[in-house]
Amino acid sequence: MCTAATYKTKDFYFGRTLDYEFSYGDQIVITPRNYAFNFRHVGDMKNHYAIIGMAHVAEDYPLYYDAMNEKGVAMAGLNFVGNAVYAAIKPDVENIAQFEFIPWILSQCSSLVEVRELLERINIVNTPFSEQLPLAQLHWIISDENESITVESMSDGLHIYDNPVGVLTNNPPFPQQMFQLNNYMYLSPKQPRNTFCENLTLDAYSRGMGGLGLPGDLSSSSRFVRVAFTKVNAISGESEEESVSQFFHILGSVDQQRGCCEVADGKYEITLYTSCCNVTKGIYYYNTYENHQISAVDMHVENLDSDKMICYPVIQGERINYQNK
Numbered sequence: 001m002c003t004a005a006t007y008k009t010k011d012f013y014f015g016r017t018l019d020y021e022f023s024y025g026d027q028i029v030i031t032p033r034n035y036a037f038n039f040r041h042v043g044d045m046k047n048h049y050a051i052i053g054m055a056h057v058a059e060d061y062p063l064y065y066d067a068m069n070e071k072g073v074a075m076a077g078l079n080f081v082g083n084a085v086y087a088a089i090k091p092d093v094e095n096i097a098q099f100e101f102i103p104w105i106l107s108q109c110s111s112l113v114e115v116r117e118l119l120e121r122i123n124i125v126n127t128p129f130s131e132q133l134p135l136a137q138l139h140w141i142i143s144d145e146n147e148s149i150t151v152e153s154m155s156d157g158l159h160i161y162d163n164p165v166g167v168l169t170n171n172p173p174f175p176q177q178m179f180q181l182n183n184y185m186y187l188s189p190k191q192p193r194n195t196f197c198e199n200l201t202l203d204a205y206s207r208g209m210g211g212l213g214l215p216g217d218l219s220s221s222s223r224f225v226r227v228a229f230t231k232v233n234a235i236s237g238e239s240e241e242e243s244v245s246q247f248f249h250i251l252g253s254v255d256q257q258r259g260c261c262e263v264a265d266g267k268y269e270i271t272l273y274t275s276c277c278n279v280t281k282g283i284y285y286y287n288t289y290e291n292h293q294i295s296a297v298d299m300h301v302e303n304l305d306s307d308k309m310i311c312y313p314v315i316q317g318e319r320i321n322y323q324n325k
């Protein structure tokens with residue numbers, strides 16, 4: 001399971017949890033403007049917008065999971081198992097392999113308006129990266145500071161949905177996820193009033209009772225409602241520290257602890273990492289299951305005119321701040 005969310009204070013923030021039972025070996029990867037992307041079916045792109053995100057690197061190629069570009073567009077791929085279907089190659093369209101989708105969009109779009117234009121000509125195709133790294137069944141959230149969309153490639157074609165709540169999890173398809181929010185419109189951060197029966201004396205005996213009924217389990221539809229409720233009600237100061245901290249708290253509402261979601265005998269899904277992109281400033285923040293300290297990589301500290309990928313290892317291991325030794 002995975003969850004993605006957007007958040008706006010003074011700057012625009014975008015991030016995700018990546019939940020799985022093992023890591024593919026991830027790094028924070030910057031592809032500067034002159035790193036050549038060799039797209040399988042549409043040829044080479046020698047220069048483009050710079051990109052930073054979490055990726056698995058194979059054959060000197062960044063297989064991004066989530067990323068943003070220097071122009072303020074961000075996107076993430078989340079599992080969509082059993083529903084994602086990629087097309088065969090077609091003439092007169094831009095055939096982009098599933099693993100190329102993030103670089104294709106982020107290398108050339110400076111806004112969601114441009115993303116929508118590019119998506120009119122795209123065909124997401126079923127070309128695998130390699131035998132060892134076959135197709136991943138994903139859907140995507142793409143955002144700038146003004147709007148978000150969800151992209152789902154299914155057996156009946158490519159769907160592009162407005163995503164007015166700015167969150168995404170996994171199955172079922174996005175329209176069903178949005179529809180179920182109707183069931184929770186009574187939820188509120190305020191204390192409830194007794195509308196049950198005026199002749200009964202009912203007591204709001206605990207704080208937080210306006211949220212009674214918010215689903216607490218780890219299923220993707222429950223996480224969708226929970227992170228949506230948390231995100232739309234979350235209040236933060238405008239400073240970078242307050243905003244980043246609040247963003248991690250929002251995704252903390254759907255954090256997965258080892259042992260609570262068994263995926264095979266003795267194998268458990270956990271939140272391997274949580275990311276928070278300051279999309280306005282190009283800073284990639286993250287923490288991991290084993291390291292709660294927030295680490296960051298700022299793309300603008302690097303030479304973004306380079307033609308070589310720049311990689312930073314994910315820092316693991318808890319760093320505990322002893323106060324008396």
Ligand SMILES: C[C@H](CCC(=O)NCCS(=O)(=O)O)[C@H]1CC[C@H]2[C@@H]3[C@H](O)C[C@@H]4C[C@H](O)CC[C@]4(C)[C@H]3C[C@H](O)[C@]12C
Pocket residue numbers: 001002018019020024056063064065077078079080081099128129133134135136137138170171220
């Ligand atoms: C497993 C990840 C998704 C996590 C997730 O959504 N879990 C939910 C599980 S479930 O639905 O609830 O069952 C996905 C997100 C991005 C994926 C990676 C990226 O797409 C990049 C490449 C793409 C290659 O085709 C396969 C390897 C890969 C390196 C992918 C491996 C894996 O499928 C990743 C890491």
